[in-house]
Each structure stands twice: as structure tokens, then as C-alpha cells.
Amino acid sequence: MGLFDFLITKKPTASIAKDRLRIIVAHERSGRGSSPDYLPMLQRELLEVIRKYVKVEDEAVKVDLIGEGDNKVLDISVALPENPIQA
Amino acid sequence: MAEIIVVTSGKGGVGKTTSSASVACGLARRGHKVAVIDFDVGLRNLDLIMGCERRVVYDFVNVISGEAGLKQALIKDKRFDNLFVLAASQTRDKDALTTEGVEKVLKDLSDEGFDYIVCDSPAGIEKGAFLAMYFADQAIVVVNPEVSSVRDSDRILGLLASKTKRAENGERVKEHLLLTRYSPKRVETGEMLSVGDVEEILGLKTIGVIPESGDVLNASNKGEPVILETESDAAQAYDDAVSRLLGEDRPMRFTQVEKKGFFSKMFGG
Numbered sequence: 001m002g003l004f005d006f007l008i009t010k011k012p013t014a015s016i017a018k019d020r021l022r023i024i025v026a027h028e029r030s031g032r033g034s035s036p037d038y039l040p041m042l043q044r045e046l047l048e049v050i051r052k053y054v055k056v057e058d059e060a061v062k063v064d065l066i067g068e069g070d071n072k073v074l075d076i077s078v079a080l081p082e083n084p085i086q087a
Numbered sequence: 088m089a090e091i092i093v094v095t096s097g098k099g100g101v102g103k104t105t106s107s108a109s110v111a112c113g114l115a116r117r118g119h120k121v122a123v124i125d126f127d128v129g130l131r132n133l134d135l136i137m138g139c140e141r142r143v144v145y146d147f148v149n150v151i152s153g154e155a156g157l158k159q160a161l162i163k164d165k166r167f168d169n170l171f172v173l174a175a176s177q178t179r180d181k182d183a184l185t186t187e188g189v190e191k192v193l194k195d196l197s198d199e200g201f202d203y204i205v206c207d208s209p210a211g212i213e214k215g216a217f218l219a220m221y222f223a224d225q226a227i228v229v230v231n232p233e234v235s236s237v238r239d240s241d242r243i244l245g246l247l248a249s250k251t252k253r254a255e256n257g258e259r260v261k262e263h264l265l266l267t268r269y270s271p272k273r274v275e276t277g278e279m280l281s282v283g284d285v286e287e288i289l290g291l292k293t294i295g296v297i298p299e300s301g302d303v304l305n306a307s308n309k310g311e312p313v314i315l316e317t318e319s320d321a322a323q324a325y326d327d328a329v330s331r332l333l334g335e336d337r338p339m340r341f342t343q344v345e346k347k348g349f350f351s352k353m354f355g356g
Contacts, residue, residue, distance in 0.1 A: 012277025012278060013277070014279055014280050014281070017280055018284045018288065021237050024238060025237075025289075028238075028242070028245075029241070029245070032249075
């Protein structure tokens with residue numbers, strides 16, 4: 001420890017930590033439940049099933065869980081190409 | 088019925104195993120019959136902290152797979168006749184633990200007259216951590232006053248409220264905050280989150296605050312749960328936490344900077 005260390009005032013960082021945590025924890029809590037872990041997998045599997053019949057792009061299948069009041073709606077949209085080619 | 092307590096945190100290295108060992112010892116010292124189970128399959132460590140690593144013959148996975156009986160696998164503690172350790176397997180893959188298998192072991196322990204079963208969770212949110220918390224009645228969430236630990240703990244709280252048997256039955260796992268590696272001095276200088284800060288962010292009640300202490304490392308070197316180092320602040324803080332777990336009221340200690348007198352300032356100590 002240097003003799004004059006007391007002259008250098010360290011900037012308190014705990015309050016920064018607290019503010020950052022408040023925001024990230026609130027954000028992550030709000031995301032919980034509204035977007036279950038299985039959505040990406042569901043999307044992949046749906047894509048595989050559809051590809052058995054029609055050639056579609058990766059982005060053709062969209063899966064969302066939408067909250068409407070107390071209910072949740074699983075919204076699946078599949079965009080078919082203009083001239084669907086059978087797989 | 089045995090009370091099942093999971094010691095969990097999400098983040099690794101925050102003191103789950105140290106806390107599991109000390110809480111189990113503290114409960115046993117009060118006369119309760121206690122089993123402490125290591126759920127960290129592949130990375131067994133509770134046996135070292137409890138000082139029984141050379142007496143592990145059969146482990147948790149052996150019991151689940153039927154290769155050994157529960158009584159054969161339970162290691163009796165050298166210090167307390169009513170304290171038993173169930174070691175994790177070192178060699179098997181993580182899928183060796185099954186929900187049914189874990190449920191049966193917990194039920195058999197309960198039937199054997201155990202009062203408390205302490206489940207030492209592995210870090211992370213994989214199967215081992217999931218199974219350690221799934222049957223819990225209470226959860227001790229071990230947190231360091233540091234951003235990544237707090238955030239991971241909040242994730243664990245989310246899982247406790249959704250992925251446990253109690254949650255599935257519309258009940259709650261009783262959650263407690265255990266702050267470890269706490270440095271009142273750094274809190275005072277504004278460098279470390281305070282007990283109040285962490286309580287506020289996580290919305291949890293504190294069951295104990297364990298001060299940063301060299302005794303924790305010394306105790307682990309010896310294979311002695313730190314709660315048994317009675318002179319140590321950390322030991323006393325753990326003992327207070329165990330009292331609070333049992334519903335006793337204890338004032339919080341070791342959360343304020345000790346005011347040093349002139350002589351100790353001059354001569355140390």
C-alpha cells in the first residue's frame with residue numbers, strides 16, 4: 001500500500017452493479033414464460049415436416065407465442081413459395 | 088416426512104458444497120438425522136469437503152441403478168452418528184440420474200427416519216441441477232454479492248417457481264438467500280453490493296450472511312466443514328443460518344465493519 005493511496009478516491013461501483021442488475025433481472029423476468037424454451041425446436045421440426053411435402057426456405061416458418069389477455073395463442077405462419085415445388 | 092432442502096445457485100464456485108456441508112453438520116449437531124447428497128455426477132466434491140473421500144465405496148448412481156443398497160452407500164460421518172453422506176458418482180454419465188431413481192432414494196431416506204435431506208446441486212441448469220431441486224421443500228440459494236452470481240440466482244429462482252414438483256402442484260418451494268464471501272468493508276466503501284441490495288433485486292429474505300474468510304479454505308484443506316471451526320466468524324454465521332432455517336430469530340452478525348480500537352490498529356489483530 002502506498003503512503004498516499006488515501007488521496008486517490010475509488011469510484012464506488014456497487015451502485016452501478018445494482019442498477020445494471022435491476023434492469024437485466026426485470027428484463028429476464030418479463031421474458032420468462034412468454035417465450036418457452038421449446039419454440040426454436042418446434043420451429044425446426046415444423047420446418048422439417050413441411051419440407052417433406054413442399055420446398056420452403058428456412059425463414060418460411062414463423063412460430064410465436066402471443067399473449068392475449070389471460071390466453072396465450074400459438075401463432076404459426078408458413079409462407080409458401082409462389083410456385084410450390086413438391087419435395 | 089423428511090424435509091428436503093436443495094442448496095443451489097446457478098453459478099459455480101459460489102459455495103454450494105461448502106454451504107451444504109455446513110448446513111448438514113449444523114442440523115446434525117442439533118440432533119436431527121440428516122443425509123447430505125452430492126448431485127454433481129462426474130464432479131464429486133462433497134466427500135472431500137466432508138472429509139470422507141477415502142470411505143466412498145458405493146455412490147448415488149450405484150443406488151439408483153440397484154448395484155448397491157442405500158444403507159451400503161450411505162457414509163456415516165466421523166463426527167456425528169446421525170449424519171450421513173451420499174457421494175456422487177465419478178465415472179458415469181449425467182443421464183445416470185433419473186427422476187424416478189432420485190424420487191425412490193429420497194422416499195427410502197424418508198422411510199428410514201431421516202429428518203432432513205440436503206441436496207447439494209451442481210452448477211448450471213442441466214439435469215443434475217434440475218433433479219437436485221425437483222423434489223425440494225425448501226431452497227437455499229447461495230449468492231456472492233457480485234453481478235453474475237445474482238443474475239444466475241434469479242434464473243434459478245425462476246426454475247424453482249416453475250420446474251419443481253411443488254410448482255407443478257401449485258405450491259411454492261420456500262426460498263432463502265444465503266450470501267457468501269461477504270465483505271462488510273467493501274460494502275461500506277461502495278465496492279460491493281450490500282445484503283439489502285441483493286435482497287431487493289432478488290426479492291428474497293436472507294437466511295444468512297457468511298463473511299469472506301480464510302477459514303473456509305483452511306477447513307476444506309482439512310476435510311472439516313467450516314461450521315465446526317467454532318472460533319471462526321464464518322462458522323458462527325453458518326450456525327446462525329441453520330438456526331434461522333429452523334425458524335429461530337437471530338440478529339444478523341458480521342455484516343458491519345468491526346470498529347478497531349487504537350491498539351489493534353497499531354499492532355494489528
